[in-house]
Amino acid sequence: MSATPLLPVVRSLIKVLTKFSVDHPEYIPQTGGVLITTNHLSRLDTPVLMAITERTDLVAIVAKKYRKKPFFKWILERIGAMVWMDRETTDFSAIRDALDYLRKGAIVGIAPEGTRSRDSREMLEGKQGAALMAARAAVPIVPVGIVGSEQINAHWMRLRRPPVTVRVGEPYMLPEMERENRQAWLAKYTDEIMCRIAVLLPESYRGFYSDHPRLKELLAE
Numbered sequence: 001m002s003a004t005p006l007l008p009v010v011r012s013l014i015k016v017l018t019k020f021s022v023d024h025p026e027y028i029p030q031t032g033g034v035l036i037t038t039n040h041l042s043r044l045d046t047p048v049l050m051a052i053t054e055r056t057d058l059v060a061i062v063a064k065k066y067r068k069k070p071f072f073k074w075i076l077e078r079i080g081a082m083v084w085m086d087r088e089t090t091d092f093s094a095i096r097d098a099l100d101y102l103r104k105g106a107i108v109g110i111a112p113e114g115t116r117s118r119d120s121r122e123m124l125e126g127k128q129g130a131a132l133m134a135a136r137a138a139v140p141i142v143p144v145g146i147v148g149s150e151q152i153n154a155h156w157m158r159l160r161r162p163p164v165t166v167r168v169g170e171p172y173m174l175p176e177m178e179r180e181n182r183q184a185w186l187a188k189y190t191d192e193i194m195c196r197i198a199v200l201l202p203e204s205y206r207g208f209y210s211d212h213p214r215l216k217e218l219l220a221e
Contacts, residue, residue: 006078007050007058014051018152019163027168028053033102033139034171037130037193039123039201040111041150043072048149049109050079052166059101061094061110063087081106085129087114095129102137112193121150122207126194128186134193135177135185141193143169145200167200 014020028034038049046060058080067073067084076082081101085094098108110133112126134141148164155162174192178185191214198209199218209215 006075007056007080010047010075010079011051014047014164017156017161018148019161020048020051021163021165022052023165023167024170025052025168027170028055028107028142029140029171030055031105033105033137034107035102035130035134035137035139035141036107036109036144037141037197038109038111038144039146039197039205040113040116041121041146041148042116042152044149044152045111045146046076046109047079048146048164048166049144052144052168053107055107057106059083059098059106059108061085061098061108063115083108090129095133098133099137102133102139108133112190112197117207121205123194123198123201123205123209125208126190128190130193131174131186131189134174135189138173140171140173141196142171143193143196143200145169145197145205147202147205169196169200172196 036049038045046062050058060076060080061083062076064084064086083094083097085091101108110130112130113124114127117124145167148162152162152164174189191212194209195212195215195218198206198215206215
């Protein structure tokens with residue numbers, strides 16, 4: 001998968017127009033299928049994520065509602081491959097498309113919350129699609145915490161460069177899915193995925209997962 005026409009431009013703009021920093025970009029594998037899981041703060045999260053790696057085989061899972069926003073859709077489709085997902089249902093067609101990309105060795109990004117928090121900061125409860133994809137594709141998961149993207153537009157309105165930090169966690173694998181107890185497995189490992197994102201975030205961003213026992217274990221490690 002070669003670089004799309006606007007990808008280098010978008011990467012440069014993110015770095016010029018924001019005070020952009022990435023913690024531990026070396027945790028992102030340089031080859032092979034990878035599932036990036038991240039919190040969701042802003043419509044600009046997808047371009048921000050595109051700037052954290054030099055890989056060109058990037059695929060973003062984006063809510064279908066954004067297809068109705070012509071300029072936003074035009075930009076997204078020119079910075080990477082898109083999988084348009086219906087966030088209101090379990091969109092098995094979109095999941096299959098994402099799995100195809102992962103099995104072909106691409107890097108796929110998903111925000112398991114499915115939508116932005118009303119206050120644009122605190123994490124919402126995660127949905128199970130990311131755990132299902134990681135299990136079926138048997139690929140490593142790389143957790144990512146984004147801090148500051150919810151303030152980009154406010155800073156730009158004041159002609160200021162907003163600070164945006166992306167914190168990358170170590171890759172990990174989920175164990176094989178327990179077929180006889182599938183729903184309990186998905187619930188447990190959706191919490192695992194979300195807590196591994198939450199541990200990368202400031203306390204004020206953790207929202208639904210602030211008091212989760214698994215988060216406390218990860219913080220203690």
